[in-house]
Amino acid sequence: NQNIMGHVKGGLATFLCFWGMVAGRDVLTVGPCDVRIKEMSFNCSQRGLKEVPAEIWINVTMLDLSQNQLNLTNPKHLAALHRFQEVFQLNLSGNYLPLLEEDTLGTFPSLQVLDLSTCQLTDIKPATFQGFPKLKTLLLGNNKIRDLLPKTQDKTLEADHTPSWPYLLGVLGTILAIALFIVMLVKCKLFQQYLDSYRHSLLSEVDTTSQCDPASLGHGFSGHNMDSRAPGFEDRSELDDDDGFIEDNYIQASERERAQREREEEERESDLEDDI
Template sequence: MAPACLLGICSLLCAWAVVKGHPCSLDHQGWANCNGKSLQHAPSSLPRNITSLDLSFNSLVVPHHRTLLMHFPSLHSLNLSSNAMPVLSPAIFSNLGALHLLDLSSCSITYLHMDTFKGLGNLHTLLLGNNSLQELDVPFLLPLKALYHLDLQHNVLVSVDTWSLHLMETVPQVHLEGNPWVCDCNVHSLQQWLQRRKATTPPAGKGGRSWPYLVGFLVTAIGISILIALAAKCKLVHKNFTSYHHRPLPEISSIGGSPMEDSSSWDRGSCGSQSMPDAADLQAEDDDDGFIEDNYIQPSEQLPEKQERELRLSI
């Protein structure tokens, strides 16, 4: 009777496990979210073909002599942040050859074995910030052939040896801020390396903002050119306008006087001379006045003779 009861209990437990499933949420893109589920191990009921797994804020138990996630070889992104993992054993991620991003921030890590990241030849981003690393074992970067972004911010690093700096030279983005560096001879190489990186690497987010200054310079240059062209054109128009509106010559008198006399008198007037006219000019003016008076008096003198002739004919 007892074996039958035990068999029934096992069947109920299996049925409950199937109905309950795993505590993680899945989406159609292969992402599994197991954040903050108080897990000690990754659920074995998760699909093996998932590509992204979030196990942050759990209580994972790190194995000492085998890999951590042996059932998920297709992972591209793994988030293990905020789990207590002071020591990472050698080759703990060796079965995750397709991994591109590994987040180990805020895991209280104090030591990295030289073979901790063995097998991660495709890893692109490694996040180790907010841990308790005091030193870096030189060869730990050697397996990471494709590493592009390394975050070691806010650890307790006091110095880095020259060989480690030489290895980090091959990583385009390295963040070491927030470490209590000790100013001694051992850190002189680090200071030189940081200064060289700061001089050769442009600040993030500012490289693409130079184009507004170039556009502003071009617009200013074009505007100045247009203003210069307009100023030159207005000056030419003003010059032509003044040339066509000069002072007109005085009209030649129809009664008496010659053109030469009029032009000479106009020239003397235009020069603004204030001298008194000489005797010759006064005599010429008197002659002109007499000529004009003769011309206007003669018709008046002939008028009585014509009227007298007409009276004679009528008689």
């Protein structure tokens, strides 16, 4: 009987779709839902539904069952949803679904957008969405989820951060290499300047030392007595003293001779006066 009813409903849906296209009508009313034929979209929102309407076509692509009184923990309601294998947009927000497990919603191979907002969700078990291979958008707003897909979050974080590490390491290595290169250039330049200045100062010191070294002279004077002076220095001082002595003696002798001549002249003058 169920198979017969399914075929009858499928045939009726096909007939209504064909009739709507022929009549040129874009929106039809099928059971409690509004149907857009071109999009194969069923709008069953805010109808006070307590179960999934049997009038919904199995080839529906967009199904809106939001803001109803569906208890999605009931296996009967979930089985009714499993009929729609071609749906790619499913809105179940505003119904009751406190827990999501791996087999709760079953398999939807074409589903891309799933809205589970305001479903009183408190927990989502791992591998819940493995039956949705094409799922791109998941809406979970206004729920009380304690731990949101820990394994999925870990994988997402790993996927986000893993590619960035090599990039960061590469940038850091490049910056360090450039900084090291600049430091080496500066150090080489400073070292070269230091060598040049050191050579210049070394040559100046050598020239000064070759001309006169007061330290060595002082050391020589302090380390030896007057008796240990160089012979040349000693002879020179003695000669200077001798020259001074000779000169003094020479001056004294000439003064004596002049005084003697003056006395002799005075004696002659006195003799002449006596003769006169």
